[in-house]
Amino acid sequence: MAVDVARWVPGVTAVRSYRVAWLPRDLMAGIVLTTLLVPQGMAYAELAGLPPITGLYTSMVCLLAYAVFGPSRVLVLGPDSSLGPMIATVLVGAVGATALPAEKVGLAATLSLMVGVMLLVAGFAKLGFLADLLSHPTQVGYLNGLALTILIGQLPKLFGFSAGGDGLLGETAELMRGIAAGKVVPTAVAVGVFGLVVMLVLGRLAPRVPGVLLAVVLSTLAVPLLDLGVRVVGTLPQGLPTPELPSAGLDDLAVLAAGAIGITVVSLTDTISTASAFAARTGREVRGNQEMVGIGAANVAASFFQGFPVSTSGSRTAVAQQAGARTQLTGVVGAVAIGLLLLIAPGLLKNLPQPTLAAVVIAAAISLADLPAMASLWRRRKVEFWLAVAAFLGVAVLGVLPGMAIAVALSVLNVFRRVWWPYQAVLGRADGVDGFHDTRTYPDAAHLPGLVLFRFDAPLVFANVRVFRDRLREFARTEPGLRWIVIAAEPITDVDTTAADVLEELDRELNDAGISLVFAEMKTPVHEKVDRYQLTRVIDPAHFFPTIDDAVAAYRRETGTTWTQPS
Structure with a gap:
């Protein structure tokens, strides 16, 4: 006490x-x-x-x-x-x-x-x-x-x-x-x-x-x-x-x-x-x-x-x-x-x-x-x-x-707006800079034909998962010969059940078009949720990589492509 x-x-x-x-x-x-x-x-x-x-x-x-x-x-x-x-x-x-x-x-x-x-x-x-x-x-x-x-x-x-x-x-x-x-x-x-x-x-x-x-x-x-003749406070009441x-x-x-x-x-x-x-x-x-x-x-x-x-x-x-x-x-x-x-x-x-x-x-x-x-x-x-x-x-x-x-x-x-419409970026490899960077900042960054590196700077939840889905569908429509979409998942701090359902449907849709949905740098707690949602029975477990470099290396081994400068 x-x-x-x-x-x-x-x-x-x-x-x-x-x-x-x-x-x-x-x-x-x-x-x-x-x-x-x-x-x-x-x-x-x-x-x-x-x-x-x-x-x-x-x-x-x-x-x-x-x-x-x-x-x-x-x-x-x-x-x-x-x-x-x-x-x-x-x-x-x-x-x-x-x-x-x-x-x-x-x-x-x-x-x-x-x-x-x-x-x-x-x-x-x-x-x-x-x-x-x-x-x-x-x-x-x-x-x-x-x-x-x-x-x-x-x-x-x-x-x-x-x-x-x-x-x-x-x-x-x-x-x-x-x-x-x-x-x-x-x-x-x-x-x-x-x-x-x-x-x-x-x-x-x-x-x-x-x-x-x-x-x-x-x-x-x-x-x-x-x-002076101005209004005054007057005497205050006496006592507590x-x-x-x-x-x-x-x-x-x-x-x-x-x-x-x-x-x-x-x-x-x-x-x-x-x-x-x-x-x-x-x-x-x-x-x-x-x-x-x-x-x-x-x-x-x-x-x-x-x-x-x-x-x-x-x-x-x-x-x-x-x-x-x-x-x-x-x-x-x-x-x-x-x-x-x-x-x-x-x-x-x-x-x-x-x-x-x-x-x-x-x-x-x-x-x-x-x-x-x-x-x-x-x-x-x-x-x-x-x-x-x-x-x-x-x-x-x-x-x-x-x-x-x-x-x-x-x-x-x-706050909700930032989650609903988060910053999104397509990544590439810029000369003289380690890692992968936003192509808006580095418009001359190189890319791999058939591969899109995409970063979504927010947790995947009910409010924004459709924005995420529509952007990936846009890649599928507009990118010629697209084979892999690699999600740089480090900023994704959560995946709720609504987002999991949409991801399952989206993966099937992309697979029908011959496109693989791939994740890199996904945090362990988020990956555990993905496993609990049983998403890995739809998304290939081999398509989860610890780093973006690992994902890129796997894609290059599979396709034999080389880095290309943007036209």
Whole structure:
């Protein structure tokens, strides 16, 4: 039992192995981290359509839970800019945009519980591969679309007025109407733009300086000193959150469950990628399944304290690491600091301007966007560039959750496309190069009359075996005096039962035309399947060769042909 506890509750091991020498750095990193946790937690709560205080509750509880169940020493969890719009979309879909805050908080807590349970199940069932459902191109497109959606959604708050609108197009139209109607508040724009400039400039020129903290402090002090007259956060509720059971009506569960699936995939992908990046820096290995358990536990814990779904944060983790964090005690210090703020000084941030919170979110949105990656995809592979564009348009035009579904579907379809229509090559012998090579690359490569060397770069399965069959039939029709078709089978990693049936029929058809179907370099596990399917009772067992050279030598012995240059 002790071994199981140490495995699934890494916090126990962390306490046992903790060194006193780490304490000063963890304490300092925790204090520095708090300066980022508070404004971002409040801003991302509003991004999710929830009261700012819920962002602090969520940050505090999820940090404590991850310190117990999370395997990473430095990973920081909390409200996330990429999840905020998804949460808001789910809540609007369930109860509408005009629902009371308390009703939204209850639904968000239920959503967090669902996400947490899904992640726990994925972790215990070792389903970390689900993170691969989002390929890099579709992830780039999705995040760019998300960045644009967040930017447009926050601009009205930055400009000092409120705007509705459904989706990116509707929000853009409402933004334009508000500007045209003269609703823009110059003071709000000045405060918001000032905060945004401070964060972006310091983030680029002096990344160690907490630009978010500086922007928040200066703008909060400026409101009463200069009598700016902009919307502010107001005094936060005093005290710590009390445990409450998540509540949702039966009619809302279907909407919440659908949203929870999308949020789980994004959270899982973020967690694995962020954990991998920071583990590589420290020379540690990623425990993907335990990471899912850790973040799942954090979501479940947050759900009982008026919280909403959380994920890992690359920016906050980087801040903690730069500040010298050694263990998860850094996150615990951050959680305790937030608790002390709520107990002792809930009015400390009462003058924090709403445009500054909007600037915090916009700065995060800008960090999500990756235009150089789009340009790189265009240069490297046009197909994947258009996949990224499709994912971008899905998020921008249809909304965050449909865009998420489109991104996952496109990733899966792209894999299926590569299996369905894999690269195919006719091979020949090129002068001055060992082995056999693609005649597209070496058009002057020599061939043996009556022999086709063919490579099919995919497993033979139900989805592509007819493509394979049709190509061999084409050889039989067009190649004069064809006697052997040698399949360079090294890239064929599998043969399913549908493909086996088609191969049996194809071999009989080719034999009737006086053509032999021959395999070279077939992997042992694949060859064992061919034997199990009893294909060797149709395909001559002597027509399986360990190498292409062996197959070519056997053909030359049988026919006496010599290498010929293409005409």
